[in-house]
Amino acid sequence: MAxxxxxxxxxxxxxxxxxxxxxxxxxxALALAAAQSGKRVCVIEMGLDEQVPALFDASGPPAGxxxxxxHPGVTALRIEPYAALGxxxxxxxxxxxVVDMALRNKAFRQLMDAAPGWRxxxxxxxxxxxxxxxxxxxxxxxxLLLVDAPATGHGLxxxxxxxxxxxxxxxxxxxxxxxWVEEMIQDTRGTLLLPVALAEELPARETAELVERVRxxxxxxxxxxxxxxxxxxPFPADLPDLDARLGRLAPEALGxxxxxxxxxxxxxxxxxxxxxxxxxxxxxxxxxxxxPTIALPLVPDGVRDLAGLERLAAALVxxxx
Amino acid sequence: xxxTLAELARTxxxxxxxxxxxxxxxTVAAAVALEAARRGRRAVVITIDPARxxxxxxxxxxxxxxxxALPADRLAALGVDGEGSxxxxxxxxxxxxxxxxxxxxxxxxxxxxxxxxxIYQHVSDALAGSAEYSAMEKVYDLAERDDFDxxxxxxxxxxxxxxxxxxxxxxxxxxxxxxxxxxxxxxxxAGRFGFRVFQRGAQRVLQIIxxxxxxxxxxxxxxxxxxxxxxxxxxRDRARRVRALLLGPDSAFLxxxxxxxxxxxxxxxxxERLQDGGVPVAGVVMNRMRAWPGGGEPPERxxxxxxxxxxxxxxxxxxxxxxxxGFPAERAARAALDAxxxxxxxxxxxxEVTKRLVKQALAADFIAQRVPELPGDVHxxxxxxxxxxxxxxxxxxx
Numbered sequence: 001m002a003x004x005x006x007x008x009x010x011x012x013x014x015x016x017x018x019x020x021x022x023x024x025x026x027x028x029a030l031a032l033a034a035a036q037s038g039k040r041v042c043v044i045e046m047g048l049d050e051q052v053p054a055l056f057d058a059s060g061p062p063a064g065x066x067x068x069x070x071h072p073g074v075t076a077l078r079i080e081p082y083a084a085l086g087x088x089x090x091x092x093x094x095x096x097x098v099v100d101m102a103l104r105n106k107a108f109r110q111l112m113d114a115a116p117g118w119r120x121x122x123x124x125x126x127x128x129x130x131x132x133x134x135x136x137x138x139x140x141x142x143x144l145l146l147v148d149a150p151a152t153g154h155g156l157x158x159x160x161x162x163x164x165x166x167x168x169x170x171x172x173x174x175x176x177x178x179x180w181v182e183e184m185i186q187d188t189r190g191t192l193l194l195p196v197a198l199a200e201e202l203p204a205r206e207t208a209e210l211v212e213r214v215r216x217x218x219x220x221x222x223x224x225x226x227x228x229x230x231x232x233x234p235f236p237a238d239l240p241d242l243d244a245r246l247g248r249l250a251p252e253a254l255g256x257x258x259x260x261x262x263x264x265x266x267x268x269x270x271x272x273x274x275x276x277x278x279x280x281x282x283x284x285x286x287x288x289x290x291x292p293t294i295a296l297p298l299v300p301d302g303v304r305d306l307a308g309l310e311r312l313a314a315a316l317v318x319x320x321x
Numbered sequence: 322x323x324x325t326l327a328e329l330a331r332t333x334x335x336x337x338x339x340x341x342x343x344x345x346x347x348t349v350a351a352a353v354a355l356e357a358a359r360r361g362r363r364a365v366v367i368t369i370d371p372a373r374x375x376x377x378x379x380x381x382x383x384x385x386x387x388x389x390a391l392p393a394d395r396l397a398a399l400g401v402d403g404e405g406s407x408x409x410x411x412x413x414x415x416x417x418x419x420x421x422x423x424x425x426x427x428x429x430x431x432x433x434x435x436x437x438x439x440i441y442q443h444v445s446d447a448l449a450g451s452a453e454y455s456a457m458e459k460v461y462d463l464a465e466r467d468d469f470d471x472x473x474x475x476x477x478x479x480x481x482x483x484x485x486x487x488x489x490x491x492x493x494x495x496x497x498x499x500x501x502x503x504x505x506x507x508x509x510x511a512g513r514f515g516f517r518v519f520q521r522g523a524q525r526v527l528q529i530i531x532x533x534x535x536x537x538x539x540x541x542x543x544x545x546x547x548x549x550x551x552x553x554x555x556x557r558d559r560a561r562r563v564r565a566l567l568l569g570p571d572s573a574f575l576x577x578x579x580x581x582x583x584x585x586x587x588x589x590x591x592x593e594r595l596q597d598g599g600v601p602v603a604g605v606v607m608n609r610m611r612a613w614p615g616g617g618e619p620p621e622r623x624x625x626x627x628x629x630x631x632x633x634x635x636x637x638x639x640x641x642x643x644x645x646x647g648f649p650a651e652r653a654a655r656a657a658l659d660a661x662x663x664x665x666x667x668x669x670x671x672x673e674v675t676k677r678l679v680k681q682a683l684a685a686d687f688i689a690q691r692v693p694e695l696p697g698d699v700h701x702x703x704x705x706x707x708x709x710x711x712x713x714x715x716x717x718x719x
Contacts, residue, residue: 019342020579049590092533098525108526110494111501151342168439172535201698203343234663235656238649242657245644253639257624258632259661261639266614267664268657273696300667302582 002292003223007316008034008144010192012131012184014159014220016149016210017196018203022228025303026196026296027148028055029312035073036313039143042067042130043076046123046148052076056306071306075142081119084126085112092173120161124181131184156210159185159193159218188221196226197285199278199295208288225291226316229298230278234271243268326575326688327713329603330356334571335460336473336603339595341587344579345608345708349692350475351409352709353575358396358405362470365408367459386413388463398702408469410459417455420462425552425559434548440541457486461563486567486598503527504543573603578678580610580671580694585678592681604688606712607675611667612693618672619665623658633658 007013013030017023027043031052034041043052053063053070060070065084067077082103089099102108112118133141150158162185165178185191193214197207207225214222235242247265254261286293296315299308329336330353338350350366357364365388388408391399401407419436426432435441456474463472504527531539549556566572574595578588588605595602613619624632633654640657641650675691682689692711695704 020344020581020584089529089533093529098529102526102529105526111526113494168442168538168541169535170537170541172533172538174534174538198343234660236652239653239656242653242660245640245653246657249639249643253642255635257626257628258636259620259623263614264657264661267661270611270696271660271664277697300663301670304582 005189005223007192007194007224008037008039010144011140011142011190012127012145012147012187013192013194014147014149015194015196016156017151017226017228018198018206019151021196021198021203022296022303023151023196024051024148025055025309025312026194026226026228026316027146028052029303029309029316030194031074031076031144031146032056032071032306032309033313033317034144034146035071037317039073040141041074041144041146042142043070043074044127044130044145044147045076045078046150047078050076050078052148055303055309058305079123079126081122082112084122085118087129088122088125117161117164120158121165121178121181124158124162124185125177128181128184156213156218159220163218186219191220193218193220193222194224194226195222196228199227199230199281199285201277201281204281204285204288207285211289211291223291224294225285225289226294226296227282227285228296230282230295231271231275231298234268234275240272243272324603324688325713326353326604326606326690327356327360329353329573329575329688330471330713331360331362333471333573334464335566335573336471337460337476337567337572337574338473338577338606339476339574340577340591341579341584344577344584345692346577347475348705348708349575349577349606349608349712350473351705352712354407354409354471354473355399355401355705355709356713357471357473358401358407359399361404363404363406363408363468364471364473365410365463365469366473366475367456367463368409368411368475384409384411386410386416386459388468395702399706412456412459414455417459417462421458421556421559422552425555426548427551431548431551435545435552438541438545438548440545457563457567458559461559461566464566486564486600501546504539504546568599568601570601572601574600575604575606576602577606577608578675579608580675582674585674588678589681592678592685596685602685602687604690605678605682606690606692607678608692609694610671610675610691611664612691613665613668619668623662623665629658 007030015023015027015030017026024045031041031043045052050062050064053060053068053076056071056074056076061068063070063076063078065077065080067075070076086096086099086103089102090096093099127145127147130142131140131145135141162178162182166175166182169175169178195207195210197203211222211225214220239245243265246261246268249261251260251262254264258264259267282293282295285291294316296312299311301308303309303312336350336353338346338353340346347368350368354364354366368384388410390406390408396402396405396407399407422432422435422441426435456476460472460474463469503524527539576588576592576595578584592602592605626632633651636654636657637650640653641648644650644653679689690712692708695707698704
């Protein structure tokens with residue numbers, strides 16, 4: 001079933017996936033595609049290390065918590081929980097002085113270092129805040145917010161924290177604000193969870209489990225799966241058994257300049273089997289999730305710069321289900 | 322002299338596999354446990370990941386919080402005979418935490434108070450670092466029980482490589498902190514020498530938390546802490562012993578990496594953090610390397626003499642002779658040469674990209690071991706045996 005709305009029509013796209021799936025590249029490519037279609041995009045990272053700005057320009061400075069326009073139409077920022085906490089408490093208490101005192105207080109830091117869940121909650125709260133921002137004309141400051149969320153298992157826990165907070169905190173502003181964040185996540189028109197998978201056994205299965213848990217537990221919309229790094233067809237369509245043909249040649253048939261037929265057959269066979277593996281799991285992902293897939297091509301040297309992002313961005317938009 | 326991976330599997334009590342997500346830590350962990358079992362040891366492998374990776378790798382279906390022994394026919398198929406055994410389990414965080422509460426709560430009443438406290442109930446769901454901590458707690462639990470000679474643990478993917486070592490310490494520091502003491506025993510804390518200066522600041526902080534979070538939260542928190550206090554001595558002592566086991570001479574850490582630029586960047590950073598943290602790293606495993614058939618490095622260029630047209634002619638002639646009239650030998654030759662060339666560049670690239678990780682490992686006198694990418698799935702016993710064969714090349718067990 002084709003999704004009702006295009007990816008770029010959403011307000012908030014939360015990208016998740018098992019480690020190593022190229023989630024961050026997909027986030028950056030999606031940002032590029034959206035900016036190219038005239039949207040104002042905000043890319044949000046939350047890891048220890050900023051990665052998105054370097055994909056656009058390896059020599060640029062980090063974006064930090066304040067954010068920086070890293071490409072025309074694309075602003076990146078990294079949410080650091082303590083920075084977000086300071087901003088939040090400042091807004092709540094109407095001043096930074098007492099907040100800065102608290103944040104410098106050793107006991108407070110100890111309490112917060114050990115306390116559960118608040119990092120996730122404050123991070124999502126900051127996303128909510130960015131989503132609420134308006135420009136001078138009263139229009140949303142950002143047409144599209146893209147979140148590079150934690151890896152699969154942790155990603156769902158992360159999205160579930162506002163619900164947990166609403167259940168655990170009985171009264172007060174924290175409960176109210178958690179409710180707002182929960183509403184944002186469950187807004188099935190504006191918000192989308194976008195899983196990124198690889199067409200291999202374990203990532204494919206994990207993606208199917210993720211989609212099932214999303215449907216049963218978290219209540220965030222998910223309407224397609226991006227399958228990254230799909231190997232190309234190694235041989236022309238009418239020569240599917242080329243590796244076997246190479247393997248049948250006599251050992252000396254190819255002379256000294258070429259590898260032996262056996263080695264050539266093994267190389268070609270590896271590519272054929274990897275392609276077959278990818279196709280099998282691409283299909284399994286579609287069947288098990290019941291969702292359309294967007295297959296992105298394998299970029300041999302990895303996506304490391306704007307040229308690589310352009311390739312992925314084109315595939316993301318062209319392959320829109 | 323540098324140890325080998327096989328020696329680690331034969332001699333250590335704990336082997337922890339660390340590294341970013343998606344690099345195949347679980348497979349490496351299972352292969353290390355398998356090697357130990359083949360050498361007659363009783364091995365268990367613990368996985369933490371929410372997904373059922375290890376069950377997949379071992380083909381044993383569902384795993385839960387207690388070790389499950391692989392059936393005899395599985396073991397035989399894996400080349401385990403005699404004394405050796407192989408078990409697997411998947412960590413259930415909540416149950417592990419509940420187990421700690423049962424063990425250390427001073428009486429039934431405080432046990433129930435903790436287990437029913439809303440904060441506790443959500444702690445085990447959402448507490449950052451709790452997956453890491455409960456993993457280490459489980460390792461210690463198994464080490465203490467003495468049912469196994471080797472415990473291999475597949476740690477959760479973590480950006481902070483040593484979260485799992487720090488988690489208990491952070492929790493203890495938290496419980497010790499004066500702000501917690503103030504929550505638990507406001508009157509007692511106020512009377513302590515030197516506390517008054519601190520107290521004004523701390524009370525302001527509590528007021529802030531109170532204003533933002535609402536009253537119920539602090540009450541629940543204080544109640545949770547009070548109940549927890551009764552068990553904190555046992556807990557603290559245990560946390561110390563867990564740490565001593567993991568950092569001691571009976572434990573070894575293996576860092577697992579993939580072959581890509583991003584993965585190697587991550588691994589290099591990981592390794593630095595582990596070394597800085599005083600973690601006993603023993604080796605680096607570079608998993609899923611594209612390998613040249615028959616071993617060694619691919620030729621610098623294909624064809625070796627640079628005469629592409631000549632090579633295409635030879636290849637086309639050979640294919641035409643073998644496949645007869647009507648076979649598009651020239652097109653086939655071009656496709657074959659391109660495919661081999663493409664594969665050779667990917668082999669060279671993986672070798673090149675992982676070079677600095679190998680260098681860093683060898684400089685510190687760690688093992689550096691490459692494991693080839695398998696063309697098919699790794700999830701079955703055959704795949705696991707192939708990975709084990711690559712990890713333990715000196716093995717003559719097939």
